[in-house]
Amino acid sequence: MERQELETFLTLAEELHFGRTAERLLLSQARVSQTLKKLERKIGAPLFERTSRVVRMSPLGRQLYEDLAPLHKEMEAAVARAKDSARGVGGALDVGFLGAGAGTLTGPILALFRERRPAVEVRMRETQFQDPLGALRGGEVDVLFTCLPVEEPDLTVGPVVINEPRLLAMPVGHPLAGRTSVSLEELAGETFFGVVNGAPAYWWDFHVPPRTPSGREIRRGQAVASFQELMTLVAAGQGISPVVASVEKYYARPGVTFVPLDDVPSADVALIHRTEGTNARAEAFIRAVRDTVEANGGPAAF
Numbered sequence: 001m002e003r004q005e006l007e008t009f010l011t012l013a014e015e016l017h018f019g020r021t022a023e024r025l026l027l028s029q030a031r032v033s034q035t036l037k038k039l040e041r042k043i044g045a046p047l048f049e050r051t052s053r054v055v056r057m058s059p060l061g062r063q064l065y066e067d068l069a070p071l072h073k074e075m076e077a078a079v080a081r082a083k084d085s086a087r088g089v090g091g092a093l094d095v096g097f098l099g100a101g102a103g104t105l106t107g108p109i110l111a112l113f114r115e116r117r118p119a120v121e122v123r124m125r126e127t128q129f130q131d132p133l134g135a136l137r138g139g140e141v142d143v144l145f146t147c148l149p150v151e152e153p154d155l156t157v158g159p160v161v162i163n164e165p166r167l168l169a170m171p172v173g174h175p176l177a178g179r180t181s182v183s184l185e186e187l188a189g190e191t192f193f194g195v196v197n198g199a200p201a202y203w204w205d206f207h208v209p210p211r212t213p214s215g216r217e218i219r220r221g222q223a224v225a226s227f228q229e230l231m232t233l234v235a236a237g238q239g240i241s242p243v244v245a246s247v248e249k250y251y252a253r254p255g256v257t258f259v260p261l262d263d264v265p266s267a268d269v270a271l272i273h274r275t276e277g278t279n280a281r282a283e284a285f286i287r288a289v290r291d292t293v294e295a296n297g298g299p300a301a302f
Contacts, residue, residue, distance in 0.1 A: 008035040013065040016055045092121040093281040096141030100246035102161040113288040130225035131198030142282040148268045159290045162269040167258040170240040181260040188216035191239040194223035245302035
């Protein structure tokens with residue numbers, strides 16, 4: 001099988017549309033059709049069932065795709081490893097993470113990256129929300145798993161890895177404890193927390209709103225720098241705070257309870273990298289993240 005026949009077949013099997021296949025391969029639709037017919041003559045039977053409205057794989061086409069797709073992926077990975085070896089790509093990759101990192105996808109992402117880049121040492125480094133983007137900007141980490149929104153011209157938002165609902169963390173004796181859910185509108189007059197300098201204002205306002213949806217003020221008390229500090233102050237009765245769902249799993253402590261928060265949008269965690277100057281190791285890691293999320297059927301959920 002010629003390379004163009006292989007790529008045309010695999011792409012059409014994924015897209016099931018001649019127009020989109022042609023766009024991806026930068027070919028004309030006529031060329032895609034000619035290449036497929038040539039391949040089907042070699043095989044001796046149709047690989048697709050096509051009408052004016054629908055393109056479907058034939059049973060033989062499905063069998064061929066299932067045999068070829070993993071081999072093609074391995075071949076591409078082998079070529080990429082060879083290119084990296086030729087360029088001397090090795091060394092270390094510093095991966096920053098806030099809170100739960102990529103959640104349940106962290107292990108699969110690291111496993112895939114290590115399979116593809118065994119010569120690269122991965123070093124995980126925790127960041128804090130007092131300065132969620134500083135480590136990436138300062139070059140302490142090459143890529144960063146952190147909560148959105150990130151709206152910075154020098155940083156690029158990559159694949160989303162987690163979609164998290166929001167909860168309200170409060171002391172166990174709080175009047176709202178034990179509720180099945182709480183509305184942000186009910187929290188006017190409560191005390192949330194500020195953040196130690198470094199976090200963009202829009203970022204903290206998203207995660208810890210300063211007002212209810214109707215515009216009523218929510219007071220901010222002591223400024224905090226980390227999840228551990230936040231949970232300590234909540235347990236001590238110094239305030240309450242919206243948090244992402246993973247906080248309950250990874251930072252829960254005696255004296256703190258959590259209730260679902262209704263009228264706020266869910267929070268996404270994504271891989272962030274510098275817009276300029278991304279090295280080959282970081283680019284390979286970004287590909288591994290994207291491929292893992294795709295294989296998972298989308299971002300993980302809590």
